[in-house]
Amino acid sequence: MNNIKILALGDIVGPRSVEYLKKYLWKIRKMHKFDLVIANGENASEPNGIDRQTAEALFDCGVDVITTGNHIWRKAGVFSFLDDKDEILRPLNYPGANPGHGDTVINVCGYRALVMNVLGQAYIDGGSCPFDAVEKCLKQNEGRYDFAVLDIHAESTGEKKALAYNFADQVSIIYGTHTHVQTNDAQILSEKCGYITDLGMCGDNDSILGVKKEAVIYKMKTKMLSRFDFAQKGEIECCGAVFHINTDSFRCEKCEAIKFTGEIQ
Secondary structure: OOEEEEEEEOEEEOHHHHHHHHHHHHHHHHHHOOOEEEEEOOEOOOOOOOOHHHHHHHHHOOOOEEEOOOOHHHOHHHHHHHHHOOOEOOOOOOOOOOOOOOEEEEEEOOEEEEEEEEEOOOOOOOOOOHHHHHHHHHHHOOOOOOEEEEEEEOOOHHHHHHHHHHHOOOOOEEEEEOOOOOOOOOEEEOOOEEEEOOOOEEEEOOOEOOEOHHHHHHHHHHOOOOOOOEOOOOOEEEEEEEEEEEOOOOOEEEEEEEEEEOOOO
16 A cells, blocks of 8 residues: 655735745655645735746746636636646636636646645635536546645635535545635534635745735735735744545545745754
8 A cells, every 4th residue: 555645735925926836845744745736816916816937936936726716817828728727726616718727637646636726705706606616527527636725715614514525435535725714623524525614825934825914914904905915924834734645545645734934843
């Protein structure tokens, strides 16, 4: 029996977080022997969204698949890249005429991993029904993959949990992104599916969700418009989760939250 070790990183917030990953991600991969790295990159560029240059930098520094979310359309220059590059995803449940695609099959240690990205509907400007979108994707890819991974980019914890329980028998890894706050509920569902409600973020730890604290507080206190610039003062922390896939059964045997910060030797 062998295990595939997968690292999923939460929303990458701003250029400083990209620079941190450029400096340390290959070291992290080698140190922990990660076979696959998936990261949500929808806030990686200034002021948010992701551009082609940033996406290419993330691939170069050790990210294998980039997932996104509701900010994916902020940078028009990335649209053709979404069409051309299989390993960068936009949510499955946007209209089919939109640029890009919401799933990809990637080789991991000789096994086939189906990676999917879907957008929630509760409290967020979402697309069509995420349940239908994931079900359709699994059927379309039947026979093309050994195990599946799902990034649920959603605001509602209940919606993430509902999707997770619905697909726990079909998908080996399910996790949430978008809220930028790592949850303390890493677990195994249905004795097969590794799950955590939110991976958290890769961003400034002296911030509110990666944004300058003062700007967020001002807006909440005054209800006035406030420019949400990325924070610049704190230490970068990279939050996510690690999943261990059994290559005999393709069940997730272990799931745990993880955080990297400071210098990596």
